[in-house]
Each structure stands twice: as structure tokens, then as C-alpha cells.
Amino acid sequence: MCATATFHDLQDASVFITGGGSGIGASLTEGFLRQGARVAFAGRSDATEFVERMQRESGQRPLFIQCDITDIDALKVAIAQASQAHGPIRVLVNNAANDQRHSTEQVTEEFWDRAQDINLKAHFFACQSVVPAMTKAGGGSIINFTSISYMMGNAGYPAYVAANSALNGMTRALAREFGPDGIRVNALAPGWVLTDKQLDKWATPEALAAHLDRQCLKAHLKPKDIVDGVLFLASNTSRMMTGQALVIDGGVVVTG
Structure with missing residues (x-):
């Protein structure tokens, strides 16, 4: 990865990323490492090979904590472990998500609950877990990954779209609640990012052409x-930005 900007205040910052071993999350882990941050990330799949590669290529070794973030107790333990290793978490990136395609007719109560657990519930409890130390430290930054799916009103994964819309409400509520403590809470809404998973599962030539047209x-x-x-x-570059949704989608949706 070629660095295009340097954010000097991220040097030595303690960063925790959910789902930081693959897809967008892996790029985030690398990006923070190349800023000199101390990065810990959680994920279900073994990421040992990725950790070793990051150490070779960036000179920085991320801390990988294997856990299922929908197990809230395990998530809290992972955050505590990261804090013990790197110091109180200054930056939380709630990146992990599951955008499995489904129709309304296919959704069972168990499927619905699982979708909310990974796409919404884990985000909330990760925020809850880092706030006390951020408050004590005088501030921090929380970034909740949503997507443009709810802005587009996309069909094909209603439980996921519902969770993404809810994340924006949660982001605004937490920004208001913890702003006085210097904690900023923002959402980031990517468009269709062509990760290996997307290419393997859903990125047909027809779908890609239709999306690019938009x-x-x-x-x-x-x-x-x-x-x-x-x-x-x-970074403190955005020190007066909170409660917002930053869209990076190549210009599919128009906000404002």
C-alpha cells in the first residue's frame, strides 16, 4: 500500500479494529500500522499469516485477538487485552460486518438476530467498552462502518440494510452523549468495495457494469x-467533526 497522507498524531496511538484481518479491515490495519500506530484487531478466522506479513512489510506487528465479536463477553476481553498491550484505546474502528444476501421471505428470527448481532449490537458494546478510558484520557475517535445500502434503499438484504440505518442513528446519539468528554463518533459509509469476498460471491460482470453506471x-x-x-x-485533523456520515462511494449517492 502506498501512503498518500501522513497523520502525525496517529503515531503510537492505540487502535482497535474489528474484522481487521481481511477485506477492508486488513487494509485499515495496514494503513494504521504505516502511520506508526499500535494496532490490535479482532476476528474469527486465524490471521497469523497476515500478522507476519504486516510485520515484514511495515516493520510494525499488529496484535491479533481471535474471537467472535457477537460474543460480547469475548469482545470485551479482547478490548481489555488490546488496552493492556498498547495502552488505552484512542481509536475504535467498528469495521466487521456481514452483508449476506437474503430476501424477506427467507428471514427467520434466528437469522434476524444474528444479522443484528454482527452488524449493530457488537458495534454498540465495543463503543461502550472503550468510552470510559477515552473519557479519562480526555477524548478519542470512534468510527462505525455502515454502507450506502440504506441510502439507496437496496433490496436483497433487508436485515443488513436495517442495521446500517440504525448504526447512523446510534452514531449520532453517541456523538451527542459523549461529545462533552471529547469523544468523537462518526460513521463511514463505503460504496461497493471490491474485496475478495465481493468478487467471489456477487460481483458478476452485469452487476459490476450496472453499479459503475450509477x-x-x-x-x-x-x-x-x-x-x-x-x-x-x-486523526485530530477532523477534531471538530462528529455525528457525521462520511460517504466514499465514487458518487453513487448524494448527501446534504
């Missing part, structure tokens, strides 16, 4: 296109 910028998004926006929200 974009103002005629190039598909890659994970690295999201990194600088996250670094900006994490």
Missing part, C-alpha cells in the same frame, strides 16, 4: 480507497 467516478472501489477517509476521521 457512479459519477468510473472506477471500481478497492479497499485501499477507504483507508485515508478512516485515518482522517481517526
Whole structure:
């Protein structure tokens, strides 16, 4: 990854990322490492190979904590472990998500609950877990990943779309609640980022062409296109920005 901006205040910052070992999350982990941050990330799948590669390529070794973030007790333990290793978390990136396609008719109560657990509930409890130390430290930055799916009113995954819309409400509520403590809470809404998972499962030539036609910028998004926006929200460069949703989608939706 080629760094395009340097955010000096992220040097030595303690950063925690959910889902930081693959897809967009892996690019975020690398991006923060190259800023000199101390990065811990959680994920279900073994990321040992990725950790070793990051140490070789960036000179920085991230801390990988294997856990299922929908197990809230395990998530809290992971955050505590990261804090013990790197110091109180200054930047939380709630990146992990599951956008499994489904129709309304297919949704069972168990499926619905699982979708909310990974796409909404884990975000809330991660925020809850880092707030006390951020408050004591005088501030911090929380970045909640949503997507443009709710802005577009996309069909094909209603439980996911519902969670993404709810994340924006939660982001605004927490920004209001913890602003007096110097804690900033923002959302980041990517467009269709072509991770390996997306390419394997849903990125047919027809779907890609149709989506590109909706974009103002005629190039598909890659994970690295999201990194600088996250670094900006994490850094004091955006110190007076909170309760907002930053859209990086090549110009599919129009906000404001």
C-alpha cells in the first residue's frame, strides 16, 4: 500500500479494529500500522499469516485477538487485552460486518438476530467498552462502518440494510452523549468495495457494469480507497467533526 497522507498524531496511538484481518479491515490495519500506530484487531478466522506479513512489510506487528465479536463477553476481553498491550484505546474502528444476501421471505428470527448481532449490537458494546478510558484520557475517535445500502434503499438484504440505518442513528446519539468528554463518533459509509469476498460471491460482470453506471467516478472501489477517509476521521485533523456520515462511494449517492 502506498501512503498518500501522513497523520502525525496517529503515531503510537492505540487502535482497535474489528474484522481487521481481511477485506477492508486488513487494509485499515495496514494503513494504521504505516502511520506508526499500535494496532490490535479482532476476528474469527486465524490471521497469523497476515500478522507476519504486516510485520515484514511495515516493520510494525499488529496484535491479533481471535474471537467472535457477537460474543460480547469475548469482545470485551479482547478490548481489555488490546488496552493492556498498547495502552488505552484512542481509536475504535467498528469495521466487521456481514452483508449476506437474503430476501424477506427467507428471514427467520434466528437469522434476524444474528444479522443484528454482527452488524449493530457488537458495534454498540465495543463503543461502550472503550468510552470510559477515552473519557479519562480526555477524548478519542470512534468510527462505525455502515454502507450506502440504506441510502439507496437496496433490496436483497433487508436485515443488513436495517442495521446500517440504525448504526447512523446510534452514531449520532453517541456523538451527542459523549461529545462533552471529547469523544468523537462518526460513521463511514463505503460504496461497493471490491474485496475478495465481493468478487467471489456477487460481483458478476452485469452487476459490476450496472453499479459503475450509477457512479459519477468510473472506477471500481478497492479497499485501499477507504483507508485515508478512516485515518482522517481517526486523526485530530477532523477534531471538530462528529455525528457525521462520511460517504466514499465514487458518487453513487448524494448527501446534504
